[in-house]
Amino acid sequence: MLLLASVMAHYTWLAIDNLDDVSLQIQAEQIAENLQLTDGAPTLRLPENLQRAYDQSSGSYLYALIDSKRNILIASEDKARDVFSALSAEQLQRPESYFRLINGDGSGAPYYVLQKTLVGRPDLHVVVAQGHLHSDVYIDTLLTEFASHIGWTLPIILIGTLLFSVWTIRTSLRPIKDLSDRARMIRPETRGLRLPTSEVSDEMLPLIQAINTALDRFEKGFEVQRRFTANAAHELRTPLALLTARLDQLEESATAQQLASDIERMSRLVAQLLLVSRLENTTPNLEPGVDLNVVGETVVALMAPLAIAQNKAIALRRASAPVTVLAMHHQLEDAVRNLIENAISHTPPGTEVDVWIGEDGSLAVRDHGPGVPADLRERIFERFWRGRERSGGAGLGLAIVAETMRAHGGRVSVEDAHDGGAVFTLHLQLDKSAL
Structure with missing residues (x-):
């Protein structure tokens, strides 16, 4: 924008400086084109519109044809004779010259004058003069010149400025976006990560x-x-x-x-x-080929005596084929054990805890308890949060399950069963190499 302003200011200065010269040159050429010499005697027949413009200029524009002895042969009006009578012989010696003349009586603003020798007739001189113009004339002329020479470049410059600004802003903010992406990766299990200090600006x-x-x-x-x-x-x-x-x-x-x-x-x-301490200190190292059917059988067999001792039952529904997932075997067993233990503590005596293995890599545990209200389904996975004091737990079992699933790149969800109770589901990554 500074470049555009500089160019416009420079062009305006040049236009104002040359506007009078160009105007006089055009007038002199028009008069010379319409001048005729008949038997050595000059006659001038200007076009009607041009003659009308001189007649209506109120003395602002003057012209005359003068010979080398300063005799005025043709003049636009009497005022032209008064003004051009002050011409000196020196001013007519050069083929073309610019100068200023005042009125013959010394009144009014000076005229800006161009004298030009006719081609082929060094003894004849076309003299044109322009008085002081109102500022509106300059403004109208400058606007016309601006529109034809510079105005058409403005949309191009503005579009270029907009594109450059967009590129500059996006380039400047890209490091912030990269840092934000890196910051989102910092979690308890990746607490050693830090924001990079290379390739960032001194301000950041x-x-x-x-x-x-x-x-x-x-x-x-x-x-x-x-x-x-x-x-x-x-x-x-x-x-x-x-x-x-x-x-x-x-x-x-x-x-x-x-x-x-x-x-x-x-x-x-x-x-x-x-177990929480071990989870926090363990780097996730998922093992391929862990069969959910085997994990379910092992944990259900381990927890069956606990359920039977409380007059409750536990049942396992295996998948029809092995369901291999990427998992840390022992940590996954601990998570399933905590989930089944939680279900046993909440299902009433005489009911059953059901464990289902899904072919999509899921393991669901269902009880027949009161279920989990929708507004508590996020809080129950927080450490040391106990929604039911009667359970007698410390509020760590479900938190261990949630953290184990995060370490596995999976998740745990909870929803109400259609005929009562809650269904907790572990969602794990299938081992695609075994498919």
């Missing part, structure tokens, strides 16, 4: 360095918390084992049974904390 570098420093502090705090959880769980296992052993030496009583139940609950919490 301090912000990126500050974000990376903050991520370093978060990672250190996360590691401290993880180590504390793991160490605390390990340290608690031995006292709990000793308590269980000493409890066996006591006589059976209501108090002893309550203590045994509390110790069992604490042991389960410690085991879940260790």
Whole structure:
């Protein structure tokens, strides 16, 4: 835009400077074209429209034909004779010259004059003069010149400016988009990732360095918390084992049974904390060829005694063919165990927990409990959140399931069964190499 403004200012200056010269040149050429010499005597017959323009100019435009002795042979009007009477012999010596003349009586603004020697007649001179023009005349002329010489370039320049601006903005913002994509990849399991500091502008570098420093502090705090959880769980296992052993030496009583139940609950919490710690410290390494049918059989066989002890049943519906998925075998078994244990705790006595293996790489666990309200289906997967206090759980089982699925690149969903209860479904990646 600065370039456009500079070009326009320069062109306007040149146009104003040359406008009077061009106008006088055109007038002189028109007069010379219509001048005739008959037996050496000059006669001038201007076209009607041109003559009318001179007549209506009110003395703003003047012309005359003068010989070398400064005799005025033809003049547009008496005022032309008064003005051109001030011509000197020196001013008529050159083939073409520009100069200024004042009125014969010295009044009014000066005229700008062009004298031009006729081709082939060095003794005759066409003299044209232009008085002071109103600014509207210059403006109209400049607008006409602008439209014909520059105006047509404006749309091209504006379109070019728009395209250049779009390109500049998109180029400038592309590093921010790349950084945003990288930032979206930073999760608890990829907490070691940092935003790149190479190929970024100097203005953005301090912000990126500050974000990376903050991520370093978060990672250190996360590691401290993880180590504390793991160490605390390990340290608690031995006292709990000793308590269980000493409890066996006591006589059976209501108090002893309550203590045994509390110790069992604490042991389960410690085991879940260790499992959470192991999940956080494990780099996902999915194994090919893990058969969901085998995983389901193993966990159902393990959990069957627990269900039977509570007067509940558990059933497995296998897929008709092996369903091989990409998975971490032991972590997947832990997730399925937590899901079945949760279903057993919520299904009423005398009912059944159903486990289905889907050919699409899914494993569903259905209970006959009260179901899960729609507004709680996200919160139940949060750590230490317990929607039903009667369950007696610590609120870690479903959180372990959700984190295990994230590590597998899958997901867990929950919905109500059509005849009551809840259905939790694990969605895993099929092992395409085995298909």
